[in-house]
Amino acid sequence: MKDHAELAEVFNKDEQRVDWHDETLWWVRQKRDKASHLIPDWEELRETASQIKLNVLSDLGNYLEMFEQNAINNGVKVYWAADATEHNHIVHTILKGRGITQMVKSKSMLTEECHLNHYLEEQGIEVIDSDLGERIVQLANEPPSHIVLPCIHKKKEEIGEIFHEHLGSAKGEDDPQILTETARSHLRDTFLTRKAALTGVNFAVAETGEFVVCTNEGNADMGAHLADVHIASMGIEKLIPQRKHLGIFLRLLTRSATGQPITTYSSHFKKPRPGQEMHLILVDNGRSIQLGREDFRNSLKCIRCGACMNTCPVYRRSGGHSYHTAVAGPIGSILAPNLDMKKYADLPFASTLCRSCSNVCPVKIDIHEQLYKWRQVIIKEGYGDKKKAAAMQAMAFTLSNPTVYRMAGKAGRVVMKYAPFAVNNSLNPWYKHRDMPKPPKQSFGEWYSENRK
Amino acid sequence: MRAGLFIPCYVDQFYPNAAIATLELLEKLGVEVGYPSRQTCCGQPMANSGYEHLTEGCNTLFVDNFAEYDYIVTPSGSCALHLKEHLHTKDNNDVALGVRKKIYELTEFLTDVLKVDKLDAKFPHKVGLHQSCHGQRGLKLAQMTELTAAPFSKPASLLGMVEGVELITLNRADECCGFGGTFCVAEEAVSSKMGKDRVADHEHNGAEYITAADLSCLMHMEGIMRRKNSKVKVIHIAEILNGVKEVVA
Numbered sequence: 064m065k066d067h068a069e070l071a072e073v074f075n076k077d078e079q080r081v082d083w084h085d086e087t088l089w090w091v092r093q094k095r096d097k098a099s100h101l102i103p104d105w106e107e108l109r110e111t112a113s114q115i116k117l118n119v120l121s122d123l124g125n126y127l128e129m130f131e132q133n134a135i136n137n138g139v140k141v142y143w144a145a146d147a148t149e150h151n152h153i154v155h156t157i158l159k160g161r162g163i164t165q166m167v168k169s170k171s172m173l174t175e176e177c178h179l180n181h182y183l184e185e186q187g188i189e190v191i192d193s194d195l196g197e198r199i200v201q202l203a204n205e206p207p208s209h210i211v212l213p214c215i216h217k218k219k220e221e222i223g224e225i226f227h228e229h230l231g232s233a234k235g236e237d238d239p240q241i242l243t244e245t246a247r248s249h250l251r252d253t254f255l256t257r258k259a260a261l262t263g264v265n266f267a268v269a270e271t272g273e274f275v276v277c278t279n280e281g282n283a284d285m286g287a288h289l290a291d292v293h294i295a296s297m298g299i300e301k302l303i304p305q306r307k308h309l310g311i312f313l314r315l316l317t318r319s320a321t322g323q324p325i326t327t328y329s330s331h332f333k334k335p336r337p338g339q340e341m342h343l344i345l346v347d348n349g350r351s352i353q354l355g356r357e358d359f360r361n362s363l364k365c366i367r368c369g370a371c372m373n374t375c376p377v378y379r380r381s382g383g384h385s386y387h388t389a390v391a392g393p394i395g396s397i398l399a400p401n402l403d404m405k406k407y408a409d410l411p412f413a414s415t416l417c418r419s420c421s422n423v424c425p426v427k428i429d430i431h432e433q434l435y436k437w438r439q440v441i442i443k444e445g446y447g448d449k450k451k452a453a454a455m456q457a458m459a460f461t462l463s464n465p466t467v468y469r470m471a472g473k474a475g476r477v478v479m480k481y482a483p484f485a486v487n488n489s490l491n492p493w494y495k496h497r498d499m500p501k502p503p504k505q506s507f508g509e510w511y512s513e514n515r516k
Numbered sequence: 517m518r519a520g521l522f523i524p525c526y527v528d529q530f531y532p533n534a535a536i537a538t539l540e541l542l543e544k545l546g547v548e549v550g551y552p553s554r555q556t557c558c559g560q561p562m563a564n565s566g567y568e569h570l571t572e573g574c575n576t577l578f579v580d581n582f583a584e585y586d587y588i589v590t591p592s593g594s595c596a597l598h599l600k601e602h603l604h605t606k607d608n609n610d611v612a613l614g615v616r617k618k619i620y621e622l623t624e625f626l627t628d629v630l631k632v633d634k635l636d637a638k639f640p641h642k643v644g645l646h647q648s649c650h651g652q653r654g655l656k657l658a659q660m661t662e663l664t665a666a667p668f669s670k671p672a673s674l675l676g677m678v679e680g681v682e683l684i685t686l687n688r689a690d691e692c693c694g695f696g697g698t699f700c701v702a703e704e705a706v707s708s709k710m711g712k713d714r715v716a717d718h719e720h721n722g723a724e725y726i727t728a729a730d731l732s733c734l735m736h737m738e739g740i741m742r743r744k745n746s747k748v749k750v751i752h753i754a755e756i757l758n759g760v761k762e763v764v765a
Contacts, residue, residue, distance in 0.1 A: 415696030463573025
């Protein structure tokens with residue numbers, strides 16, 4: 064399987080497309096800046112949100128039990144899923160028990176993480192994603208490339224092609240308004256005929272047992288309100304203690320994500336309406352392992368706004384699919400190694416550690432610090448490149464020994480032979496697009512001994 | 517006041533002029549500067565690649581070289597940040613932690629310790645200031661566009677004291693140049709694209725020179741500009757602040 068660097072190289076073969084992708088996401092980052100700079104106490108909001116989430120993580124077991132009890136009292140059926148397999152099985156069991164073979168689903172990165180669609184299709188159940196972006200990538204048979212903007216990697220002309228093939232829009236039609244109308248009427252039929260709807264959960268309130276789903280399209284509401292069975296899947300880290308805390312997160316979420324003041328729909332689900340069933344699945348899938356890793360615990364504060372992706376200069380120039388995991392970008396790069404360290408050993412290295420991600424994070428996750436720490440863990444656990452290890456040993460030896468360093472330096476600056484930019488030949492990746500520095504006549508050390516002593 | 521001058525390995529080997537300018541500038545400002553001759557590297561190239569466990573030798577050497585000084589000054593934000601955050605030794609960790617507190621990047625030292633408010637230097641050029649990430653977001657040398665907070669910039673304030681410097685406005689004030697240590701070869705495609713884009717921003721806005729408080733970024737952008745025969749040059753901020761003289765190389 065190709066790693067991030069190889070997939071990014073493929074993405075970079077079309078430079079104009081890279082420019083377009085970069086500028087599109089940079090525009091979203093700028094919208095985020097405008098929205099956040101309008102709130103004078105923005106940094107205090109971030110700090111407060113961070114503290115609330117840290118409080119939740121410090122007592123997650125009790126909060127989960129409180130939430131479960133309140134949800135049960137409200138008439139919600141609550142399930143616990145240890146991993147993706149259990150989660151998918153629970154969903155299937157609910158559908159199968161009611162003879163349901165078609166389901167509509169609003170955006171849920173958790174179900175992407177669990178590969179629910181694929182599993183249900185194998186069981187003969189048709190799933191239609193109702194978020195517009197998700198529907199587009201579903202029709203294209205691709206995973207989302209971004210957690211908030213799932214088809215941000217597709218141009219409108221390409222979407223027109225997909226809709227022409229699958230939804231019968233006119234050949235060559237690429238007007239966004241017409242394409243959206245096409246999707247709308249297609250989804251309207253889906254909403255009206257589906258007996259079951261699955262939604263994600265943005266926030267779950269421990270003190271009330273209610274959960275909140277945020278969408279711009281109202282598609283979660285359309286699905287849940289029209290279906291006999293509402294299934295909600297949530298990661299166990301989605302809790303907040305009290306309803307009064309919600310305002311802090313709603314103010315942060317969409318400003319960070321797209322620069323909007325708030326999502327168009329922030330819908331509270333508390334109890335099933337008469338005649339409806341409401342099921343809620345609490346999913347662990349590695350989260351309690353991450354909770355046990357002290358250095359990486361607070362990655363579970365994430366509220367999935369995608370701000371770190373939009374600001375990441377590497378993400379913007381490599382595309383979400385280059386991360387080969389459900390949650391791409393900087394946050395994905397610190398979450399994924401927890402699930403499979405070998406498979407995702409490349410991701411913490413797909414960063415320059417520029418720290419912009421940590422600065423935009425609305426819950427102040429120290430993403431850059433965790434990228435650095437994952438690198439140490441991955442090398443220690445033996446998932447690093449063996450050739451690189453030898454070069455690192457040699458470099459460490461040279462740099463630990465001033466005499467060796469000086470001699471190496473005199474001999475044509477070969478101390479730098481372990482430095483990536485030192486040799487101008489086609490085998491050196493540095494040289495592909497860059498020249499090396501011109502070696503000076505003497506090093507500073509040599510100059511100093513001639514001029515100052 | 518005795519300051520130890522730390523000249524990182526690649527500056528020592530490739531950019532002696534920046535090091536000379538740093539030394540001369542500090543001396544002009546009345547600082548007693550020592551240069552321990554057994555110095556090499558801050559250890560960051562290994563550490564950022566996941567080999568922090570191989571940096572013990574570099575760390576011990578650094579502590580031995582610099583512990584005696586009141587301040588340690590270096591013309592590299594990235595190396596300064598790495599030392600401030602990660603310098604440790606097995607045998608002498610209390611001393612290492614003490615050394616951390618004495619480390620300053622050059623513009624930080626000029627601004628916060630020496631409180632420089634005028635400079636005798638002239639540089640009549642259009643200059644693009646590259647905000648190196650580790651200096652800016654790590655050492656907080658300048659305000660960051662992500663935050664809702666009052667603007668400031670230590671390097672820009674110092675450049676403002678140099679006669680003739682015209683700072684250009686960039687479209688993206690503080691985006692990374694893509695160097696990232698071994699990232700520049702491990703992720704060659706993205707790294708060089710980031711570098712190209714950064715350079716284009718400076719060129720598009722009329723820079724004659726790109727300056728920064730970090731030579732690693734400048735080396736990266738210089739590599740890209742030399743390849744395409746760009747007229748724009750890179751220059752370390754110390755050379756501008758010291759008053760540029762003829763080139764030694």
